[in-house]
Structure formats: structure tokens, C-alpha cells
Amino acid sequence: MNLRKVMTPATITVALKSDTKEGIIEELVDLLMAAGKIKDLKDRKEALKVVLDREKKMSTGMQNGIAIPHGKTDTVGTLVAAIGLKKEGVDFQALDGQPSRIFIMTLSPDTRTGPHIQFLAEISRQLSDTGIRDRVLNAATPEEVLDILSG
Numbered sequence: 001m002n003l004r005k006v007m008t009p010a011t012i013t014v015a016l017k018s019d020t021k022e023g024i025i026e027e028l029v030d031l032l033m034a035a036g037k038i039k040d041l042k043d044r045k046e047a048l049k050v051v052l053d054r055e056k057k058m059s060t061g062m063q064n065g066i067a068i069p070h071g072k073t074d075t076v077g078t079l080v081a082a083i084g085l086k087k088e089g090v091d092f093q094a095l096d097g098q099p100s101r102i103f104i105m106t107l108s109p110d111t112r113t114g115p116h117i118q119f120l121a122e123i124s125r126q127l128s129d130t131g132i133r134d135r136v137l138n139a140a141t142p143e144e145v146l147d148i149l150s151g
Contacts, residue, residue, distance in 0.1 A: 003150040006081045006106075006119055010035035012142035016086040016103065024090055025051050025069050028082040028105040035082075038107075043075035047107055061094030065101040065137075066127055068120065072110045079108040079115040081123075083145060087137060102127065102136060123149070 011031055018024050029048045032038045038047050050071030054060070061067045067090075082105045089099025104123055108116040126132055126149050139145045 003119070003122060004146065006079055006115075007083065007146060007149075008035065009142035009146055011037065011080070011082045012145050013082075013084045014139055014142060014145065016084040016090075019086075019088075019090055021055065021090065021092055022052065024067075024084065024086065024092075024103055025055065025105065028069070028084050028103060031082045031084070032080055032105075032107065037080040037082075038075060046073055046075045047071065051105065051107070059093035061092030061100050063094060063096040063098075064127070064130075064133060065089065065094075065098060066104070066133075067092040067094065067100035067102070068104050068106070068123075070106040070108075070116070070120075072108055072116075074110050076107045076109060079106060079112070079119055081106045081119060083149075085137060085139070085145070102133065 016027050033044050038044050050073045051069050054071045060069045084103045089101045092100035094100055135148050
């Protein structure tokens with residue numbers, strides 16, 4: 001899967017501000033809205049709700065400092081994704097008990113599962129490499145993050 005079809009520099013931030021799970025998710029939703037991937041405030045509210053509801057069922061904090069909050073909603077017509085970095089880390093109730101520092105949030109339409117699974121498989125494959133994770137965390141710009149992950 002070509003990650004550049006799902007992400008752009010406008011949907012990536014190298015400096016998340018929040019230090020809570022809910023705040024991180026809200027920042028990522030706002031990033032998608034600012035990039036025009038979420039149309040209006042009503043859709044923003046719905047997108048935020050589905051991701052937070054999914055997170056309540058089971059944390060999306062994985063291992064190795066990665067969290068992948070996600071949700072399904074018809075407020076988006078295609079798979080969209082945002083990436084945020086928080087070098088200090090945030091407690092995301094990760095499987096390994098460590099703070100999460102790389103956040104990849106996806107929203108996909110209720111009716112489509114294929115692209116969502118393909119994207120998660122590709123991003124997980126990339127970030128399973130310690131070298132790539134380190135390079136992403138040390139990236140100074142959104143463009144650099146995108147280049148590393150889509151290289």
C-alpha cells in the first residue's frame with residue numbers, strides 16, 4: 001500500500017502537546033480536520049466519539065512506544081490517517097506497559113475494511129524496525145516522517 005495515498009505532511013505532527021490519551025486523540029482528529037479530511041464540526045465530534053469509544057473497549061497502545069487509535073465512521077469517505085509524535089511519551093495502557101511516543105490514528109468508513117487492514121499491516125511492518133522507529137522519533141518535520149515511512 002502506498003502510504004502517501006493516505007497521509008500527507010498536513011496530517012502529521014512532530015510535536016503533540018497533550019499528555020493524556022484523550023488529548024492526543026483530540027489533537028490527531030483536529031489535524032485531520034485542519035487538513036480537510038474531516039468536513040465540519042459535527043463530523044469532528046462523531047470522529048472523536050468513535051475513536052474514544054473504541055479506545056474504551058480496549059487500549060490501542062501496542063508495544064515499542066506505538067499506539068494506533070482508530071475508528072470506523074461514515075463521516076469519512078475513504079481511509080484517512082494522522083501521525084503524531086510525543087517524544088516524552090504518554091501512558092496509553094500499552095501492552096508492554098511502556099509509554100507510547102508514536103501515534104497513528106486512522107478513520108475509515110463503516111462499510112470498508114480492506115484498506116484499513118492493509119494500512120495497519122504496512123505501518124506496523126515499517127515500525128517493527130527499531131531503526132525506522134528511531135528515525136521517525138528524531139524527525140524534525142512532517143515531510144521527513146512521511147519520507148521515512150513511505151521510503
